[in-house]
């Protein structure tokens with residue numbers, strides 16, 4: 206039977222795939238999770254090492270959704286979404302980098318956004334009307350979402366971004382696609398953008414008529430495809446080696462997807478949650494106190510999160526009983542398991558900068574500031590882990606050329622070559638409509 210999705214705040218509140226994906230958030234403010242997560246069948250493990258990344262993705266999704274989408278429709282959907290590789294780059298004995306930045310916007314968010322766009326397109330294709338996706342962005346998410354939905358049939362995307370509030374490159378990523386993507390440059394702050402989006406959803410009649418949905422980062426459909434590359438990385442290791450995944454983390458979607466892969470049966474030695482100064486989760490893993498707080502700005506800015514949105518999903522995964530009929534674990538037991546499985550480590554900007562230089566000097570390999578945080582964690586673990594079977598894998602979440610100023614400061618030179626998809630943006634012309642930060646104006650604009 207097709208998998209249903211429950212709310213982490215109420216396991217009795219279940220919805221089918223379509224509602225979970227199009228609503229994004231349950232009304233009780235929990236997060237959607239698959240009701241059943243069973244290990245992949247023996248038939249999968251017989252061939253998994255020979256499968257391509259796209260094939261792995263198809264097999265994993267098919268198993269997880271359990272018939273919610275027919276195979277002959279699901280397979281092309283996954284293959285089209287995941288149409289770029291995730292190679293493992295060896296740095297030295299027992300340490301490799303999984304490059305997740307070969308998608309169109311050069312960051313791992315392409316995995317989630319591309320899959321979500323195609324899934325939403327598929328789920329609404331028989332509704333006979335266009336789906337309108339509203340997104341407020343302060344930077345990278347908007348670019349990944351715009352690129353992911355570009356030319357997806359039956360969808361239209363409206364992106365709101367604060368004037369002067371995103372980098373020049375990010376602005377180009379939002380404003381140069383055209384077709385079904387419209388950029389609104391709001392003469393206000395990111396909070397104003399979010400307020401306008403909320404106002405549109407609050408207008409029931411408008412929201413229903415335009416078939417509005419949000420491409421929120423906590424959408425369950427963004428999590429599923431992020432599990433694929435954990436299999437892809439493990440597949441590339443010599444047989445007998447067990448991966449430890451070192452994950453540079455902010456909202457913890459990436460790490461949660463790794464936990465999902467583990468629940469699907471992938472053998473994993475350990476997870477490492479590597480953060481910048483925003484260390485709410487590493488602290489929780491040490492002392493059991495979960496204390497969200499306002500974020501502080503760092504050079505690994507995509508990880509500047511003070512209240513990680515996927516934390517409830519991590520707790521949910523550890524509280525799940527091994528057998529479906531058994532009661533859920535107490536919070537204390539779940540925490541004990543979580544602390545055993547995930548090591549938390551946090552680093553300052555200063556040491557992150559020195560890590561960028563170190564890896565360049567030793568290996569002539571450029572790490573983006575986020576990935577450099579993971580490198581520091583891997584290095585700190587080396588000494589106390591004599592297990593030769595273990596292979597540490599750093600998740601490289603973005604291409605270093607997306608963070609040129611920092612890279613130039615540390616390396617004394619730029620990144621060459623800058624990937625063509627980034628370099629060509631400079632010449633493209635920006636097309637955006639200006640919008641006052643007024644709910645009334647925005648709703649009137651949507652009406653027409």
Ligand SMILES: *Cc1c(COP(=O)(O)O)cnc(C)c1O
Nearest residue numbers: 454455456457458459507602603
């Ligand atoms: C979003 C992002 C992260 C953090 O990922 P989470 O899933 O939010 O933990 C890390 N690095 C880069 C480059 C990102 O864009």
